[in-house]
Amino acid sequence: MRNAMLMTAGLLSALTSPWIMAQTISVETHSLMRLPSKTSVLQLDRLEVADYGTLLIPAGLTEVKVGQLVMGHESRIAIVPSAEPFSLQVKQADLGGGAEITARGAPGTFEKAPTPGRNLNVRIEQLNADQLFVDARGGAGSPGYVGLDGGNGIDPGCTWGSASRGIDGDNGGNGRDGAPGALVRLELPATFGNERIKVNVQGGAGGVGGDGGRGGKGGASKGCVVYRADGARSGKNGDKGQSGAAGPTGAIVVRNL
Numbered sequence: 001m002r003n004a005m006l007m008t009a010g011l012l013s014a015l016t017s018p019w020i021m022a023q024t025i026s027v028e029t030h031s032l033m034r035l036p037s038k039t040s041v042l043q044l045d046r047l048e049v050a051d052y053g054t055l056l057i058p059a060g061l062t063e064v065k066v067g068q069l070v071m072g073h074e075s076r077i078a079i080v081p082s083a084e085p086f087s088l089q090v091k092q093a094d095l096g097g098g099a100e101i102t103a104r105g106a107p108g109t110f111e112k113a114p115t116p117g118r119n120l121n122v123r124i125e126q127l128n129a130d131q132l133f134v135d136a137r138g139g140a141g142s143p144g145y146v147g148l149d150g151g152n153g154i155d156p157g158c159t160w161g162s163a164s165r166g167i168d169g170d171n172g173g174n175g176r177d178g179a180p181g182a183l184v185r186l187e188l189p190a191t192f193g194n195e196r197i198k199v200n201v202q203g204g205a206g207g208v209g210g211d212g213g214r215g216g217k218g219g220a221s222k223g224c225v226v227y228r229a230d231g232a233r234s235g236k237n238g239d240k241g242q243s244g245a246a247g248p249t250g251a252i253v254v255r256n257l
Helices: 002-012
Strands: 019-027 032-034 041-049 054-057 063-071 076-079 086-095 100-102 120-128 132-135 183-188 197-200 251-256
Touching: 019 032, 019 054, 041 054, 120 132, 132 183, 183 197
Parallel strands: 019 041, 032 054, 041 063, 054 076, 063 086, 076 100, 086 120, 100 132, 120 183, 132 197, 183 251
Antiparallel strands: none
């Protein structure tokens, strides 16, 4: 852990440079490390992500070159979404079971549209792994707004006036479409068969439609003993909004070294 902290401090001290060279970065078991965000290129002799550890690569970092990459069981290299492609170049890699490179797009919110998966260029000259997992799906669309409830009708008197009908609820808003999956280019040893490559570039799921608003209650007389005016119908519930469409599927290009 102390070595990782010293390494991080060294990286932070060099943030003014567009190119950072370091010897080793280690991510401890069950921990998260975020690389500096004010550099575009990082070159390492060795990068190690221990079991269940996660290395977070910020949006501004566009290229990482590694001499030796070691990823433990269920470890992650998580790449933040960006319009700029990301390049990972590795001389030699040892990947444990369930290790994964993820570059998924962010889901949409009511204020922001979803983002697509980040385009990746991954080159690994020597690869020791049972499988290579890459997840570069698009972000899911945001859900539709819930429709407003209708107002209640006016109550009549016991011997005068007439009740008014409840107001219909508003229809729910439509969900937003999902974002596209990424373009993933892989350069791998010819001995690493395509059946061992697991890449997901599906478009993001469409956002669900918002629920319709509830119809208002019709007016009805209350507290009447002898006479009672007729009540009015309640308003109709609004319709549920339509779900958004799934985003377009990305593409995978594999080149044998």
